Amino acid sequence: MTLTAPRTLTLLPAALLLTAGLQGAGAQVAPANWNGAALSSATFVILDPQIQGNPNAVSAQQRQGVLEAMKRDSAGAIKRRYPNAVIATDPAAPGAVQVKPVLVTPSVLAPWNKLTAQLEFRMPAGNNVILKQDFGVLTLWQKQSEAANYMYDVLAQRLP
Template sequence: MTEPTRTPLLTRPARRRVALLPAALLLAAALPVGNAQAGPAGWNGAALSSATYVILAPQIQGNPNAVSAQQRQGVLEAMQRDSAGAIKRRYPNAVIATDPATPGAVQVRPVLVTPSVLAPWNKLTAQLEFRLPAGNNVIVKQDFGVLTLWQKQAEAANYMYDVLAQRLP
């Protein structure tokens, strides 16, 4: 009777390394390399922390009938107020101006993209569209679950824009 052949112990770790290699490559591909992800001029923490911002009229895109006209007006007011508050909390030395013609101001438009139906499993996209004084545009956006925002109730816009402001440089 012959004894069954066994795989030598030295080859087992090599197989594990090969199996982990694709995951390591995916992780490495997701990480920025040096300044390859640098933004436009003026899109850095030093410039943004002391900038003057003008919050432009917010927009709701997507299904306009997802909420009533009265609810829509309340959402738009919260978007304007809470996006300004989130920027001010992120950059305490920033100035929030009201005149869109303010020289050198960063113009910010809060936008909410609604799904076709406000079902608990759907997502809304909140974004801040920045127009820098040099004319460059930068959009910061993130998806939020309808159920998550419903749980925040009156603080939903505040929550969304605080999350977006934390993604600023």
């Protein structure tokens, strides 16, 4: 199947709207409070998401939709992983784990390229943990409306 440039730009940003967020842990030392017992009852605050990489990969309108999906679906994935956790809106909430969803786009949204989704956790003690994973653009496009949930659920499964 051959995709022309206009079709690529039409189909693949839709995949971004639906697929924001999952990745595996890199080589890092986990903080003491990075465990299932602590996280399962923690308060999480989802910070403003960020798209890094090629800023022209999607239009401004598509970018806004992607950012909204990243924030909403990352919170949903954490809540599904830890049903007793609280998702708060105040970044200054005492003792809250701050989570920043990040999506790194390739230079061109071609079916064979990969996106990197990550969740950056800032623990109350100041430690940082980053979960990230690469996803094929074509794979995410195939997920359509479930792409963002898919990515964030994959990342959330890697939480302790």
